[in-house]
Amino acid sequence: MRVDLHVHTAFSDGTLTPEQAVDTAYSLKLRAIAITDHDTVEGIKPALDRAKEYSSFEVIPGIEINAFYLNEEIHILGYYIDWENDFLRSTLKSLQEERVERIKKIVKKLNDMGIEISFEDILAKASGSSVGRPHVAAALVEKKIVSSIKEAFDLYLDKGKPAFVPREKITPHYAVDVLKKSGGIPVLAHPGKIKDQSIVKSLIDYGIQGIEVYHKDHDEEMVQHYKKIASKYGLLLTGGSDCHGKPLIMGSQPVPYEYVTQLKQIKKQLCIQ
Numbered sequence: 001m002r003v004d005l006h007v008h009t010a011f012s013d014g015t016l017t018p019e020q021a022v023d024t025a026y027s028l029k030l031r032a033i034a035i036t037d038h039d040t041v042e043g044i045k046p047a048l049d050r051a052k053e054y055s056s057f058e059v060i061p062g063i064e065i066n067a068f069y070l071n072e073e074i075h076i077l078g079y080y081i082d083w084e085n086d087f088l089r090s091t092l093k094s095l096q097e098e099r100v101e102r103i104k105k106i107v108k109k110l111n112d113m114g115i116e117i118s119f120e121d122i123l124a125k126a127s128g129s130s131v132g133r134p135h136v137a138a139a140l141v142e143k144k145i146v147s148s149i150k151e152a153f154d155l156y157l158d159k160g161k162p163a164f165v166p167r168e169k170i171t172p173h174y175a176v177d178v179l180k181k182s183g184g185i186p187v188l189a190h191p192g193k194i195k196d197q198s199i200v201k202s203l204i205d206y207g208i209q210g211i212e213v214y215h216k217d218h219d220e221e222m223v224q225h226y227k228k229i230a231s232k233y234g235l236l237l238t239g240g241s242d243c244h245g246k247p248l249i250m251g252s253q254p255v256p257y258e259y260v261t262q263l264k265q266i267k268k269q270l271c272i273q
C-alpha cells in the first residue's frame with residue numbers, strides 16, 4: 001500500500017484537475033494522495049468528493065505554502081489542515097492578492113520593454129486561483145515572444161532578469177504558525193533544495209513536525225541524510241513526487257501508508273489538545 005504525499009492540481013500550477021489527479025492516483029494503485037497546491041486549498045474539496053467514488057482510497061487535505069527566508073524560497077507543506085478554517089482562508093486570500101499585484105508589476109515591466117502582453121492574457125493561462133510566473137511564461141510562449149517556457153525565464157522572468165519582481169513572501173516560520181493555527185501538521189518540503197542548511201535546523205527548532213525525505217530532487221545521499229535528521233529530532237518522514245501533471249510522475253516517490261497513519265495520529269492529538 002503506497003501513497004504520494006505531494007501532488008499539485010490545476011488550482012495552483014499543475015495541469016490535472018483534482019478529479020483527474022484522484023483518477024490517476026487510483027489507476028496507479030496508490031492508496032492515498034495528498035493535495036498540496038501552492039497557497040490555495042481550492043483543489044481539496046473536489047478531490048475529496050471524487051475520492052468518495054472509490055473504495056479504500058483517501059485524499060489528504062494539504063497545502064504547500066511558498067515562503068521566503070535569507071534570500072531563499074522555502075516551501076512548507078501542511079497536512080490535514082482544516083481547509084475550511086476562516087483564519088487560513090483569509091491568510092491565503094492575502095497571499096493570492098499579493099501574487100496578483102506581483103504579476104501586474106511584471107506586466108508593467110514587460111510593457112515598458114515594448115512587449116505587448118496584458119494581465120488578462122496571463123490570467124487566461126491560470127485556470128485556477130494561484131497565478132504565478134509560469135503563467136506569464138506560458139502567455140509569452142503563446143504570443144510567440146519566446147519559443148519556450150525556459151526561454152521566458154532565461155530572458156525575462158528569472159531573478160536578475162529585466163522583468164523579475166520579487167515576492168514579498170511570508171517567512172517559513174510564519175507559515176508554520178499559520179498551519180498550526182489551522183489545525184495542520186507543518187512539514188519542511190524538499191529540504192535538499194535549500195542552499196543554506198542552517199535554515200533546516202532553524203525550522204526544526206521552531207517546531208516543524210516532519211521532513212520531506214523522499215522527493216524527486218533528492219538523491220540517495222540526501223535521503224539518508226534527512227532520514228538521520230528526522231530520527232535525531234523525532235520528526236515524521238514524508239515523501240512525494242511533487243507531480244505537476246506533466247510529466248506524469250505521480251507515484252514515482254512512493255512511501256508506505258504507515259506515513260499517513262502517523263500523520264493521522266498527530267492530527268488526533270492536535271484535536272484533543
Ligand SMILES: [Zn+2]
Binds near residue numbers: 064075189190
Ligand atoms: Zn515546493
Ligand SMILES: [Zn+2]
Binds near residue numbers: 036
Ligand atoms: Zn510542490
